[in-house]
Amino acid sequence: MSLVNITIEGRPYQVEEGLTILEAARQCGYEIPSLCTYNHGECNQGSCRVCLVEATGARGLAASCVFPVAEGMEVKINSPKAVAARRTSVELLLSNHNVNCQQCGKSGKCELQHVARIVGAREGMFQGAKTPTTYDDASPSLVRDTSKCILCGRCIARCKNAHGNGVLGFENRGFDAKVGPAQDISFMESPCLMCGQCVTVCPTGALMPKTEIDKVDFARAQGKFMVVQTAPAVRAALGEEFGLPIGTPVTGKMAAALRRLGFDRVYDTDFGADLTIMEEANELLDRVKNDGVLPMITSCSPGWVNWAETYNADLLPHISSCKSPHQMQGAIIKSYFAEQNGLDPKDIFVVSIMPCTAKKFEKDRPQMEVDGIRDVDAVLTVRELGDLIKRSGMQFNRLPEEGFDYDIMGTATGAGVIFGVTGGVMEAALRTAYKVLEGKEYYAVRFEAVRGMKGIKEATVTMGGMDVRVAVASGMTNAQVLLDQIREGTSPYHFIEIMCCPGGCINGGGMPIVRHAFLPNEDVDIVDTYRQKRAAALYTEDERNTLRQSHNNPQIVELYERFLEKPNSHLSHRLLHTTYAAREPFRVADTEDVEIDL
């Protein structure tokens, strides 16, 4: 690594060669406003022109997000020329923007709004025609509102980087240009996975999760018995919505907040995760013993299930038939819990707090019901829960630490909590498989080989005299490598964990927004480290739990004794398992039936 000498505002600095001016300045303590650049060149279109600075060696002003530093370069961020140019760039963007900030769900976390304030953009500087827009809220997960799009290209880059399929693209040209799935169709008609990675990078309100807060309000107003469950990853990030440092676990305050929001029961989806492990581990052992389809692949991640159904339908028999944890828990709440509490399942409203936008889609899948009773009625993202808490007037950071409700499904193990991070489901499954095959607990508890943020991880674990080969992938680009091996007959694995979002749920589309501009107290490398910090919060909660293995959860044992009988029983299959079906990538309604020929 060689260093170059530059000056910023006349002060000398040494920075790494090859950095862009923007990155170098950030390391020196300057945050140059910018809208299109993201994450070390993951998106580097240089398209927004908001990051203009004066730099020696540049012709005119330099776009600092793409212009590399050079020896002897003098950078002026605060020169009158640069300051005026940045203001004009932002004013031009605003001239074609649907400026309804007060009603926009992104307000407060909108980079355009933030930057407009920073550069001192004036009202109504440029007026004229606006680009024709598209508003798509047909899917249960995502809303695309191109009236707020600034054509930065971040979402396109993220979709392609994470999943390789690239649902989003630029279309048309010049003033008519917009971003969307091909032919400007709805996400619902496109091969979109609903994962919401695009939402996590969008600088404005153009891509947002579809909110279900109204549904929850309506159910409360109707006097429904409200049951809420929270996914593992939620506790690792909810604090960010209230200014706490990234990676602060807020399990206790979250439970306290949910109780004060009027939920009759506050449960942890970790219980559902434990239940998933019991069903999934036994399904795996059954497949191994009875020459079933191997490798078996996890089914917790609805974005991954969407990918499989759309692009790998021939491999669907490899996917575990287990519903995902919150769906399992929903089904138990509306059966066993209802029975135990003398409630009509129709009067129970189950809300899942999830780090995920695809879970909104998953809960609407036709398969996710038992005898016409939906497993889960509403899914809220972490940001929506943050909004609910703020609306209530509660001072989150001053809430006491409370626990989840203890009855019936109040206990969860450390195995359940690590579901929220890539490798977690695998580790939880291995802990239980080890007990089944070896007859005793794994002495170290932790399976280090499946931890960490690498896109593909593999391990061989010897248990019961058998070498169990496992692999873990997150992001569909990585997953497809393992899937192609299966198709070619070269896959050496017994069990594969696949999560849609890179890094797992801790990086889900429903998680809080991570931006340098909004996190002045975090380290400058926060965009590289936030996933590890959130993951660490989950691993710490696992370490602190006296129960580390799903099969040691006393309430899970009780649930089987009193209700389900045993894993993969007839009743388990009716309540906790599901089916998959192939689907076309493009599901545009039939408008014409003509044959295209030469």
Added chain:
Amino acid sequence: MAHLSGAAVKRIEEICDQYTDEKTPLIMILSTIQREFGYVPLEVQEVVSRKTGISVAEIYGVVTFYSFFSLTPKGKHVIGCCLGTACYVKDAQKVIDRFCNDLGIEPGGTTEDRMFTIDALRCIGACAAAPAVTIDGKIYARVDVSDVPKIIDEYRLMEGGAA
């Protein structure tokens, strides 16, 4: 959605295979398809995507960026009316309006018999011939509004129809 005949799919795949040595084959592939099929609808883009690994969104972006590509079938004869600066000041707008009026279509549209498409072009580099019209690659120089019926008849006669 419209569906592709087996022969069409095979031909599209052949076209894709022709350009595997190109560093950026997409424009070449799409140009050949546009010339042979007369348009590049979504169904065709899906085949190209499967064959090349380039996402449909990206292909669609290219198809809608360049006016050479079309999502709807183009007519057998494409009438390109230049509306670049030089042609425009020489009354090119009146020329294209006359073509539209006589054929009963809008710019970008195609006649019902799939015979003619009218395209509004930006400068085609034939400013000395302003206002210029190009049909199937042939350039008509200094076109007057009164020339339009004659030009249309020329192609109708060529196709054996009544003038």
